[in-house]
Amino acid sequence: MSRVALVTGGTRGIGAAISMALHNAGYKVAATYAGNEEKARAFHDVTGISVHKWDVTDYEGCGKGIAKIEHDLGHVDILVNNAGITRDAMFHKMTPQQWHEVINTNLTGLFNMTHHVWQGMRDRSFGRVINISSINGQKGQMGQANYSAAKAGDLGFTKALAQEGAAKNITVNAICPGYIGTEMVLAVPEKVLNERIIPQIPVGRLGEPEEIARIAVFLASDDAGFITGSTITANGGQLFV
Numbered sequence: 001m002s003r004v005a006l007v008t009g010g011t012r013g014i015g016a017a018i019s020m021a022l023h024n025a026g027y028k029v030a031a032t033y034a035g036n037e038e039k040a041r042a043f044h045d046v047t048g049i050s051v052h053k054w055d056v057t058d059y060e061g062c063g064k065g066i067a068k069i070e071h072d073l074g075h076v077d078i079l080v081n082n083a084g085i086t087r088d089a090m091f092h093k094m095t096p097q098q099w100h101e102v103i104n105t106n107l108t109g110l111f112n113m114t115h116h117v118w119q120g121m122r123d124r125s126f127g128r129v130i131n132i133s134s135i136n137g138q139k140g141q142m143g144q145a146n147y148s149a150a151k152a153g154d155l156g157f158t159k160a161l162a163q164e165g166a167a168k169n170i171t172v173n174a175i176c177p178g179y180i181g182t183e184m185v186l187a188v189p190e191k192v193l194n195e196r197i198i199p200q201i202p203v204g205r206l207g208e209p210e211e212i213a214r215i216a217v218f219l220a221s222d223d224a225g226f227i228t229g230s231t232i233t234a235n236g237g238q239l240f241v
């Protein structure tokens with residue numbers, strides 16, 4: 001029987017590419033989205049992948065949503081914590097709201113989701129947790145004190161949980177994408193993107209969501225069973241770690 005994969009923020013950007021790649025690899029896939037109903041419906045219509053609306057900052061909502069997916073599709077074997085937002089501002093202009101929204105979604109969202117699937121993975125002695133962090137969690141980024149802090153936190157979460165999951169055949173890994181051509185990156189002011197960011201990428205282009213999705217498919221597979229606690233970096237040479 002095919003395994004079940006749940007992808008947060010799985011109807012747009014990198015998440016959509018991961019949902020589709022897992023679907024094409026034979027997994028039963030469920031994708032969550034927080035707000036963009038129209039994009040989610042269109043994604044479902046094109047791919048046939050089931051889409052579910054909840055906010056990863058809501059612990060109870062995550063529990064209810066996961067229970068429904070497990071009832072409909074089966075136990076979640078693979079969780080991809082991809083949902084993320086930006087609220088970029090220089091620190092001297094950053095509001096407490098901008099700080100908390102990003103921490104709650106990009107860091108606490110991982111707790112809220114993973115906590116509800118963890119015991120089941122332990123009981124069944126199989127699991128794959130794949131956390132989408134960022135190059136900016138590795139190197140820090142001006143204008144992103146909130147985002148960089150959350151994404152660095154995701155790496156600590158990954159390494160701690162990998163140690164807890166290892167004896168139960170649950171792997172926990174992080175992917176750190178560089179700048180990928182998604183709505184999130186294209187929302188950066190054009191001048192900043194063209195003059196400040198792209199020139200820092202040695203391959204001379206933005207990445208493609210599918211280039212991240214292929215890593216997620218590998219980490220989800222049985223072939224990746226010895227890889228845990230790792231950070232896989234894919235950034236076009238912008239940062240070597």
Ligand code: CAA
Pocket residue numbers: 086088089090133134135136141142143144147177178179180184185188189192196197
């Ligand atoms: N890299 C290098 N320089 C940057 C920069 C960046 N990413 N972002 C801003 N700067 C520079 C600007 O070019 C500008 O320099 P000059 O004064 O010499 O021209 C200076 O910082 C101040 O920037 P702004 O004039 O734009 O200041 P602002 O207060 O109007 O806006 C900002 C600040 C909201 C941070 C805006 O500059 C911005 O959105 N920058 C992009 C920040 C960024 O890189 N975000 C990544 C989003 S994509 C993502 O997060 C996905 C991922 O995981 C990689």
